[in-house]
Amino acid sequence: MITEEDEYFLRASLLLLKGGRLMSKETLYKELRKAGGNLDVLLKQHERKFKHKFVKKQREKLFPGAGVTDVETWDLAMLTTVTLKVFKQSLNDDEKNDLETIKCMRDEIYAHTYSSSLSADQYGDIQKELQNALTSLSNGLSEKLKDDCFKIIQECTTGPISPSTKAELTKQISEDNERSFQKDVMNKLTDQSEYLSQMRIELLQEIKxxxxxxxxxxxxxxxxxxxxxxxxxxxxxxxxxxxxxxxxxxxxxxxxxxxxxxxxxxxxxxxxxxxxxxxxxxxxxxxxxxxxxxxxxxxxxxxxxxxxxxxxxxxxxxxxxxxxxxxxxxxxxxxxxxxxxxxxxxxxxxxxxxxxxxxxVETTIYKRTIRMPIRVKSVQGIEHIWSLFENGGATNGLNELSEAVLEELHTKVTITPSLNLEQVKAAIKEEGICRF
Known part of the structure; x- marks a missing residue:
């Protein structure tokens, strides 16, 4: 099931991916319009550096063999890294810091995380930092984009984590190439639905x-x-x-x-x-x-x-x-x-x-009998055996045997001793003893 800590992680992930992608992409478009150039030409100028920064699948999107690059297919890492590198001279300090914040959140916190949960304090810090960065970037964009940014922040931080919200996050994650990030969040998204689905199947099977x-x-x-x-x-x-x-x-x-x-x-x-x-x-x-x-x-x-x-x-x-x-x-x-x-x-x-x-549940106890013949040579031997069973000495020894079976064979058994009374009577009669 999804805990409160899991929900914090999902909200932060949605805010990062949905808000971060939109603001990074629109900032890139804004700078491209200011430069008045061709994006593919600008990318070519930095091709050597980008080859060392991106994996093959990302490089193929930046430098397609045929046609031109499509920014709409870029993941968050590509959007932030390319914008910071290609438009380094035209971005103001606040915009650079905001993009670095988004990039840092994605690179350091999510892409390499070992846990898909966040504490309340962690989430509070991340939410505040991301929200400030997104809002700051939106101030340099159109009124419509400012409004879109505000709505995304509200949706991700206070909206319900419903199946439709999870579907939206799944869509956002599918557009990001970082496999470790994708794996962590997708596992968390499927935990609850798989848990409920499996429980429902088991419940129906039990009733049927x-x-x-x-x-x-x-x-x-x-x-x-x-x-x-x-x-x-x-x-x-x-x-x-x-x-x-x-x-x-x-x-x-x-x-x-x-x-x-x-x-x-x-x-x-x-x-x-x-x-x-x-x-x-x-x-x-x-x-x-x-x-x-x-x-x-x-x-x-x-x-x-x-x-x-x-x-x-x-x-x-x-x-x-x-x-x-x-x-x-x-x-x-x-x-x-x-x-x-x-x-x-x-x-x-x-x-x-x-x-x-x-x-x-039907509790079935399976029983087996092991016979242990005991030869006695005198009346004293018979009395000793009788005393052993009557006073619990045999039970104590068999308890130790049960523990040994459990330890070495990993099977719990209960061993109960008993005497064949008919045989005891026969032995006493054979010795000519009148008591019993």
Whole structure:
């Protein structure tokens, strides 16, 4: 799962890649316009130095065998390095420092990092430094680019880390050639989705593996499904406003209270309710306002199976899309187009899995018998053997044997001693002893 430290890393990465690429690229274009020259000609003048600074794939983009270079395909390292080198004379000191900051963040912190997590203090320092550099560079650009820069900063630092945000970061990373950087961030991006996907598969397998009568036994289970709302670049409070509207409409629909303010949203929500109400043993209860938590009460494991399958169905995904489209029609400060993603909360799935496994695990104890014949030559020998078993001496010795088996064979066994009483009786009778 993604921790708070992981989220800091993702936010910093998104700010660096998305904001850094845009500001570096637009600064390069600005300087190129000022120089009034041909970029390919200018690059040729520094070809020897760039051959030592870039790997083969990057050099092929700078100096293509046919045609001209395409700046839009350059990664962050190329944008910052080329701009600083080619336009060294025309850049002012602030612009040079800002580009160096972006380059340093990319080279020293991310490209060679051994951890894809950041502490709160680390993130705070990085965010402040990057934000200042990006804002400073935007001051030398058009008003539109200033506004774009501001929106990127807001999105990356305060926007939700939703699947659509992760997709945007994945796109940005795919445009960067640094393999170590790409590997670290991509691993972090896939951690949560792989974890949830695997857990869901295991949960479905466990439920499907139950006998029909076990699936139908009455048990109250609460399934929490998390709806993540994302839009274009918005202030956090703007998305909170839209989020609250959806939650209120859902809860009105559950209570069958009329809705006049947002009929299109209500229509999309009602479709989800109808689907849920058609399932036996499943009931949708009041939603919570945090992301948007849809709570389903399932009275049987069959109901749990039905709702899990429904949340992955085309019908539900279509309903989410309809709901997102309806959100685009409301008049508010938040900017669409909106997107809704849904997943069962990790805690809910883990609790269900743990419960299922505890109920379905069958503990089977396998037993084997090892006979150890003991020859006794006298009555005293019989009495000694009897005393050994009666007083626990045999058990103590066999416990040591169990520990030795565990240590050398890595198999835990319990060895319990016993005497064949019929044989003991026969031995006593043979010796002519009347007691026993």
């Amino acid at each position: 593996g139950l006998k029909p009568e076990d699936r139908s036994t009455k048990r109250i289970r609460v399934i929490d499904s998390e709806l993540t709302l994302s839009g274009a670049v918005n202030e956090e409070e703007d998305l909170d406003f839209v989020d609250s509207i959806v939650t209120k409409v859902i809860n009105k629909a559950i209570k069958h209270v009329g809705e006049t303010d947002y009929p299109k949203i209500r229509k999309a929500v009602d479709k989800i309710l109808r689907d849920v109400e058609s399932m036996p043993d499943v009931e949708l209860v009041e939603a919570d306002h945090k992301c948007i938590i849809l709570k389903f009460i399932c009275t049987t494991y069959a109901g749990v199976l039905n709702i899990l399958m429904y949340l992955e169905s085309e019908s539900f995904l279509d309903s989410l899309n309809d709901l997102a489209q309806a959100l685009n029609t409301i008049q508010c400060r938040a900017i669409g187009p909106f997107k809704l993603d849904a997943t069962v909360t990790p805690k809910c799935m883990k609790d269900l899995l743990d419960e299922l496994r505890a109920e379905t």
